[in-house]
Amino acid sequence: MMDIKRVISTIEKSYIKENLKKDQRIDGRGLWEYRDFDIATDKIAAAEGSCDISLGDTRIMVGVKYDIGEPYPDMPDEGVCTVMAELLPLASPLFERGPPDEESIELARVVDRGIRHADCVQTKKLCIKEGKAVYIIFVDMYVINHGGNMIDCGGVGALASLISSHIPKGEWTDDRPQWSGEYFKGSEIIKELPLPITFGKIGDILFVDPSLPEELVSEGRLTISVTKDEITSIQKSGAATFTFEEVKMLGDKAFEIAGNLRKDLDLWQYETKIE
Numbered sequence: 001m002m003d004i005k006r007v008i009s010t011i012e013k014s015y016i017k018e019n020l021k022k023d024q025r026i027d028g029r030g031l032w033e034y035r036d037f038d039i040a041t042d043k044i045a046a047a048e049g050s051c052d053i054s055l056g057d058t059r060i061m062v063g064v065k066y067d068i069g070e071p072y073p074d075m076p077d078e079g080v081c082t083v084m085a086e087l088l089p090l091a092s093p094l095f096e097r098g099p100p101d102e103e104s105i106e107l108a109r110v111v112d113r114g115i116r117h118a119d120c121v122q123t124k125k126l127c128i129k130e131g132k133a134v135y136i137i138f139v140d141m142y143v144i145n146h147g148g149n150m151i152d153c154g155g156v157g158a159l160a161s162l163i164s165s166h167i168p169k170g171e172w173t174d175d176r177p178q179w180s181g182e183y184f185k186g187s188e189i190i191k192e193l194p195l196p197i198t199f200g201k202i203g204d205i206l207f208v209d210p211s212l213p214e215e216l217v218s219e220g221r222l223t224i225s226v227t228k229d230e231i232t233s234i235q236k237s238g239a240a241t242f243t244f245e246e247v248k249m250l251g252d253k254a255f256e257i258a259g260n261l262r263k264d265l266d267l268w269q270y271e272t273k274i275e
Contacts, residue, residue, distance in 0.1 A: 013217045020205045025214070027056075031207040032253065034261070035149075037156060041164040041270045049165025049186075051270070053157035056211060057147025059091075062157040063140050064165045068177050071127070071134040079126020079134040083112035083158060085141040092146035092212075103150075107141065110196065110235045111155045114225030115139075118194035118232040121162070125189055129172040137167075148212035151223050151235075155196035156265065162190050164270045186271040194232045195261055197254040198223040201240045206250065208257060222247070224254040228262070 016026055023031055035056035044050035049064035071078060085108040087095040100108075115121060126135035139161065141154045163186035170177045200210035200218040210218055220240025225233045231251060236242065242250075 012213065016213055016217050017202055020202055020207065025207070025211075027211055029209075031205075032257070034209045034257065035211070037153075037261075037265060039156070039160050039265070039270070041160055042272075047161075048167050049161040049163075049272075051157050051160040051164065053153055053160065055147070055149060055153035055156075055209070057145060058150055058153045058212075059143075059145040059147075060150065060153050060157050061142045061144055062154070062161040063142075064161045064167075065138045065140070066167050067136045067138070068128065068133050068170065069136050071131065075123070076131040077127045077134075078123035079121075079136065080123065081115065081121040081126075081137040081139065083108050083115065083139045083141070085111070085143070085154065087143045087146070091143045094146065095143075106235070106237065107143075107150050107154055110151050110223055110225075110233070111139075111141070111158055113233040113235070114155055114194040114196050115158065118225070118227050118230070119192045120159075120190060120194055122189050122191055125184075128170040128177045133170070133172065133177045135167065135170070137162075146212060148215045149198050149209050152196050152198050152209065155194075155225070156261075156267075159190075159193050159195075160267055160270050162186060163267055164272050165189075166272045187268070192227045193262070193267060194225045194227050195258040196223050196225045197257050199250050199253070201238075201242065206246065208253065222250055224251055226251075226254050226258045228259075 038054040041051045043052045044063045047063035051062050053060055085104045087104045089095050139158045166183045169180045169182040171180045199208050199222045201220045220238030223235045
């Protein structure tokens with residue numbers, strides 16, 4: 001990845017930091033104010049579920065596909081859901097062609113961990129025949145434009161795509177899996193909705209949903225994924241340290257902000273209507 005020091009000037013760094021000290025941000029938001037989401041589902045015809053999601057200037061295409069394979073030996077009656085991410089070079093001068101770098105790996109892992117550690121994907125319902133055949137669900141994220149905070153954008157996009165999915169129901173017949181003629185609705189395989197909430201830190205100043213310029217001057221980030229009642233994962237990035245009091249405060253903020261997002265986004269509206 002390109003050295004970030006080459007893409008933001010010292011003057012711009014100082015401007016961002018001085019404004020944050022005044023509880024102001026370069027895009028006019030307050031410290032705890034989120035940018036707007038824009039979500040459109042069913043955008044990839046070949047996918048079982050998909051969405052085109054934007055958070056401010058960040059835009060990600062998310063697709064859900066499936067395969068049928070053997071379960072893990074220690075989970076013979078459970079399917080699998082895995083998340084992958086690709087940072088396309090067209091999305092930012094920071095991204096380069098080649099194998100996955102640290103940022104794409106982090107994006108996929110943080111979104112995956114938030115989903116996996118919540119009671120989100122009902123893996124037991126993805127079992128066709130115990131020990132023989134289960135669904136393997138792939139959630140693929142493609143970053144189209146990088147405007148900061150890819151994790152929150154990708155995490156919400158993954159949930160919207162899973163909710164909108166229509167995966168064929170399988171049954172075990174003649175010693176092999178076959179289509180039953182029906183489809184899973186999103187609500188049949190998705191339960192909890194873990195929302196990732198990312199905070200930036202510059203000096204002792206904390207704020208939510210960092211834009212790209214803010215990310216480039218931040219000393220660290222903290223992503224807290226929450227359901228309605230529980231924290232499902234926490235991920236720290238960068239060199240900044242967070243005190244226990246700061247983490248506790250940000251945990252409370254994550255629940256507050258996620259609660260407002262749940263009402264505003266109403267993700268269940270994207271469930272595919274299956275007759």
